[in-house]
Amino acid sequence: MGFEENNGTSIQRRPAGYKPRRSLQSWLIGHPLNTADAPHQTITKIVGLAVFASDALSSTAYATQEMMVILALAGAAAFGNVFPITIAIVILLAILTFSYQQTIHAYPGGGGAYIVSRDNLGEIPAQVAGASLLMDYILTVAVSVSSGVAQIVSAFPGLEQIRVEIAVGLVVFIMLINLRGVKESGKAFAVPTYFFLIMVFITLGLGFFKMITGSLGNVVDPPQDLVVQVAQPLTLFLILRAFASGTTALTGVEAISNGITVFKKPASKNAGITLIWMAIILGTSLLGISYMAQHIGALPSEQETVISQLARTVYDNRGVLYLGMIISTMVILVMAANTAFADFPRLSAIQATDGFLPRQLAYRGSRLVYSRGIIALAAIASLLIIYFDASVTRLIPLYAIGVFLSFTLSQTGMARRWFKSGHLDAGKEVKERGSMLVHDPRWKFKMIINGIGAVMTAVVAIIFAVTKFHDGAYVVIIIIPVLVVIFISIRRHYISVAKALSLDKYGAPPRNQRNRVIVLISGVHRGTLAALRYARSLTDDITAVHISIDPEEAARIEKKWDTWGDGIRLVILDSPYRTFLEPLLDYIEELDDRRQPNEVITVIVPQFVSRKIWTGALHSRTAESLRKVLLNRNQVVVTEVPYQVD
């Protein structure tokens, strides 16, 4: 409790005595955390890998199969291209990893593609990146939960009826865990993520061992439903499409760059190492699964996944390990949503801080996470799930375009950054908004790498947009510009408000202000008297006003006024159309016209308040409706004087 005295103004600073109490909220998501605890709310690399990699890793569950589905159009012989295409994907993964590695170190505040675009490409590309990513995170939640539920439903067909309810329930569950805080959600979801990882490596490891020892056979009775009899020629376009389908495995690579601040210190270093781990695991799994799938002659199918064919071939049958693989795949698909829950709120908080999203998204909730962002994500994703009936087929065309758009922007931004870096004198430092720019002697090499990355990701984004256009991708192409316009309008609004409120070039306001008070009365009772008494404490210029709808009531008031009116002027306004607000507004307007510049009009509304909740509907809430219409009027203040009744 320190006092500072200068200029005759005293400023007292003190901590609030408030201690959080137990409540439904604290039961659901835990006791509130002190702001001072923020540094402890960070996670290790091990937990971080689980949080941010689950999205990327989950895609190993379907990436190989997706490529094969496309190649199947050119007949079974085309499956020989699965492994080479996977190698190309892993090269792209390496470029992206390299690029994001640089981004993480250059922009330790997080924000990935958004910040890179903002600082190197400008406002609109940055908002495009932000919109694309936010949209894709929402879709990640909807798609991954829906696909997880689809697996659950195919195991328990009885649940088909409540598929949408299960999906929404899972979203709410993941939301609640995330609202508990980043450490809690990290720990909770690390178990299933590592379970999946271990199962993948056991399967692949055992598979390779058997292959080397020569005991690995082909898939027994592979499903035949997707092998095309009359094959198309294997065109470059078909190969590109298969490549694009496989690259969905790369969505999620950007995740860590958006969430750097969540890592223990040194955050950038830890985040960077985690990114490399993730890339190695992802790359190895992809190569391993594609290679094995090709080797054992797995076939793409609607009835049995490639992963299942692989597992039952490796384990010789459907034993415990097979079951472990299948269950862990089911769980990781749902888990992918968790990465979106880690990133969406952070990215939207950064955008909100920049003024492009509602400010409220930048405030931390009781558990030091951006609760509003988490809830917003859960709400929008749930609406999508309900709207699309939890159908993966209908949701998937919308997916992944956004991520690749953001990849392209981020690669281009980094390339531009290397260019700037190359034209900077050695030893000189330039402070940019989100980073410090220094000269890098290897700028040309790095620029070329990022340039290649930009072109490749752009190609993938275009292939996605073209091939999925009719299935719904056009929606994305409409939504992103709309979002960008909204973001920019929000920003413009905040700027204009800030300007209107700014004290620059603002003289001291004129001092003496006269208060003309209107006390609204519906009858003469204790509540009215309390309001009149309050009015007395404000000013001497008081007028009581009664809007008369019932002449009998008006007569009663007139009669009582002599005794209780305390000499205050009473105006009874007859309302021939039995409306309440309009005559009053006209009266206030009349006063307002005659108002002097230094006068203010205060409308006092006596409001009796019952402590019982259910009685609300039994009384009109005059003040509220009055406030709504008068808010836009300058120098008119509405005050409710409550009078408590038991």
Place this chain on the structure above:
Amino acid sequence: MGFEENNGTSIQRRPAGYKPRRSLQSWLIGHPLNTADAPHQTITKIVGLAVFASDALSSTAYATQEMMVILALAGAAAFGNVFPITIAIVILLAILTFSYQQTIHAYPGGGGAYIVSRDNLGEIPAQVAGASLLMDYILTVAVSVSSGVAQIVSAFPGLEQIRVEIAVGLVVFIMLINLRGVKESGKAFAVPTYFFLIMVFITLGLGFFKMITGSLGNVVDPPQDLVVQVAQPLTLFLILRAFASGTTALTGVEAISNGITVFKKPASKNAGITLIWMAIILGTSLLGISYMAQHIGALPSEQETVISQLARTVYDNRGVLYLGMIISTMVILVMAANTAFADFPRLSAIQATDGFLPRQLAYRGSRLVYSRGIIALAAIASLLIIYFDASVTRLIPLYAIGVFLSFTLSQTGMARRWFKSGHLDAGKEVKERGSMLVHDPRWKFKMIINGIGAVMTAVVAIIFAVTKFHDGAYVVIIIIPVLVVIFISIRRHYISVAKALSLDKYGAPPRNQRNRVIVLISGVHRGTLAALRYARSLTDDITAVHISIDPEEAARIEKKWDTWGDGIRLVILDSPYRTFLEPLLDYIEELDDRRQPNEVITVIVPQFVSRKIWTGALHSRTAESLRKVLLNRNQVVVTEVPYQVD
């Protein structure tokens, strides 16, 4: 504009200058009506008959058939009882008419069974009557609209899919017409009602003419789906059940007694005459239809109504007149809902005036009808229709019990009134709440008539309750007591509020009140300064309070305060849990503890207001949440000082 000066208090009375403007509302339901026009908002007997008789008359469309359905259980031979039972029903109709005729003259303010019970039987019977009638009006709307839609759908099976939508649309349509005012709805709905009446009398007239001339044959190919092969014995109970089914034709007889005030002056006389007209028309139609149906050998059926069999027999085939009869029947079934729309709002307004329902129901809307009651009826009936899927079969068991309960109460009440009247000295007058009681020399006769009516209607109510119990009537038996408890709680609440606000035994409040003002500030800007300036006009005891969540913001405020704080004390409360309300509430509580009895705390919240609507979500509405938590605190007033930003 007269001034009265006594006791130094000036009271000015003047009409509001407000003229209603054009709006969506005035387009939908018409231009607002001046209260002074109320006497012109009355209807003639001809229109009144259409408004209030449509419910009762519509039941002639099915009453005969309903009796035959029951009698069919005892085999086709039992149909010979249809006409005798109808005679019994018409005798009951005569008793009810006689009784309500007396009620209308004794209670010219309207309210029927409710007022009669209130003044003669006590509060709880009155509320039972009110609850029964209100519930039955709601059911009338749901049942009649659903049955009308069922007829429409059987004519146009393609509409089956949107049955519920059509039903709700019709309810909304009838609601809008009723919101336009009583004259408008009366005129609009008079045409279909009289069309039906004319069609019934043409059919019956032509039928009797043909019968006398011997050219009336039997029904050709009567539907055979409901004639039971193995007949039960024709017991008294079966006859009673048939009687009860037929008495549904009497629901609606009470309608006029609830709506007396709507008639042109002399209202009671006009209402009474209309009631007699209605009874004669209803009785004649019932007797005519039952007699003819029996004569031509019509059979009850699910496939073809008795009315249809009658019409095609009379008209020899399905010509234009047949079609007219069928269409007018369809329309009158929907029209029956209109009677409920005329009565529900009036009855609920009477109950609201007595304090048993929310007061708002007693206020007349812009077209001088009880708009809130009309909207409430439409809303609840629509919910019922949606919940019961517009199924007549599921709704009908709930129907008619309420009316007969109210009949019984009204008959008992009137009997009790004659008893009181008989024990009064001739020439003496006793003023009761709703009427003037005088000696009636024929009291014994009248008391016996009403006594018989009470017993008969009670028997019907019990038969309904017993026979329909399993089909859903038990719901009614639960709901009526629940409603009565709610009504009485509402009344109790209003009484306790009135007592708490009463000025009886209340001394003048202590005069001088000191105002301690807290100005909440989130930053130092023009809005803050406007609030500080307003605070200055209230008092000198001002404390500015900033709840600090972001230390940087707090530092900025501290820095600016020297320049702009105008010497006002600033308290910065650090909120470690980033909550806003709780630290502030604690601070206010602290002040409140030290508050002197004649002090009041005013919390001023600067609120900047944007004229654009969509920007609302971009700013927190602190004042609103603060007001909600502080409303219950004595002597604490929350004031929002708006600052307009474009």
